[in-house]
Amino acid sequence: MSKNKRERVNANLLGKNEEIFRCPLCSGPMKLVHFKSLICKNHHCYDLSRQGYVNMLPHGLQTKYQRRMFEARRMISRKGFFEPLMAKISGLIIQQSKSPSGRIKILDAGCGEGSLLSGIQEKIAQNSALDPLGVGLDISKEGIYMAAKEYSNSIWCVGDLAKAPLASQQFDFILNILTPANYAEFCRMLAPHGRLIKVLPEKDYLKELRNIFYERTNKQIYSSHNTLNIFKSKFKLLGLERLRYRVTLDEPWMEPLIQMTPLSWGTTEERRIKALKMDLREVTIDLTVLVGAN
Numbered sequence: 261m262s263k264n265k266r267e268r269v270n271a272n273l274l275g276k277n278e279e280i281f282r283c284p285l286c287s288g289p290m291k292l293v294h295f296k297s298l299i300c301k302n303h304h305c306y307d308l309s310r311q312g313y314v315n316m317l318p319h320g321l322q323t324k325y326q327r328r329m330f331e332a333r334r335m336i337s338r339k340g341f342f343e344p345l346m347a348k349i350s351g352l353i354i355q356q357s358k359s360p361s362g363r364i365k366i367l368d369a370g371c372g373e374g375s376l377l378s379g380i381q382e383k384i385a386q387n388s389a390l391d392p393l394g395v396g397l398d399i400s401k402e403g404i405y406m407a408a409k410e411y412s413n414s415i416w417c418v419g420d421l422a423k424a425p426l427a428s429q430q431f432d433f434i435l436n437i438l439t440p441a442n443y444a445e446f447c448r449m450l451a452p453h454g455r456l457i458k459v460l461p462e463k464d465y466l467k468e469l470r471n472i473f474y475e476r477t478n479k480q481i482y483s484s485h486n487t488l489n490i491f492k493s494k495f496k497l498l499g500l501e502r503l504r505y506r507v508t509l510d511e512p513w514m515e516p517l518i519q520m521t522p523l524s525w526g527t528t529e530e531r532r533i534k535a536l537k538m539d540l541r542e543v544t545i546d547l548t549v550l551v552g553a554n
């Protein structure tokens with residue numbers, strides 16, 4: 261698909277589904293005007309970008325996520341790093357859908373550069389009669405820009421999850437993958453029969469990197485216990501599955517791998533350089549997938 265066409269497809273998809281949005285300032289419904297702006301009845305106006313995404317973030321909010329991190333994540337993702345995770349989530353969605361066919365709405369809350377949502381949607385469409393509409397929300401403009409440029413099968417929106425610019429009780433599934441949650445907003449946005457699927461890292465997630473970065477520091481031992489307890493206090497836990505696999509690195513992946521992971525934020529330059537020089541050939545992915553209901 262040509263670049264211009266993809267951008268138009270994004271705007272068209274958004275226009276056909278304008279009811280999914282709500283104004284982040286006054287919570288009013290939004291209308292797409294001239295395929296150019298989403299406008300509420302109080303005239304709060306959010307323009308579509310050239311790439312067809314919409315920025316609904318109040319001015320002044322900054323994020324520490326950077327373009328390079330998203331580029332690294334996409335590169336890693338393209339190498340099949342998250343294939344088993346995408347297969348697991350799409351399988352859960354197919355299994356948990358209340359009917360075997362028809363439209364389902366999936367929100368990826370904290371979608372980053374969008375490769376996971378797009379891949380999950382593709383797998384659902386391939387393996388079932390469901391017709392998934394994906395909505396990717398992220399506070400990072402860089403992430404959403406990259407998503408909208410690449411993937412035309414979803415709606416992409418820059419917004420703050422703490423005050424999500426999306427209507428209430430409409431999503432059949434909300435995904436929250438390796439990124440912070442906002443349970444009050446998840447409750448509000450989930451349809452009555454809806455499911456929250458949250459993925460969190462377990463103690464051996466990228467342990468090969470963790471061992472180098474956090475050798476002899478208290479950050480080395482990670483526990484998902486608190487996250488699980490918070491989840492259980494907000495949502496009814498319907499399922500919990502551990503997903504563990506190893507990925508073989510066939511070429512020097514260390515740089516994007518280090519870029520991709522927020523684990524590296526707290527490390528020293530010396531340890532980063534040490535990690536870059538290591539001939540690491542396998543890394544461990546260790547995750548828990550939680551399914552919850554309101």
Ligand SMILES: [Zn+2]
Pocket residue numbers: 283284285286287288300301302303304
């Ligand atoms: Zn408004």
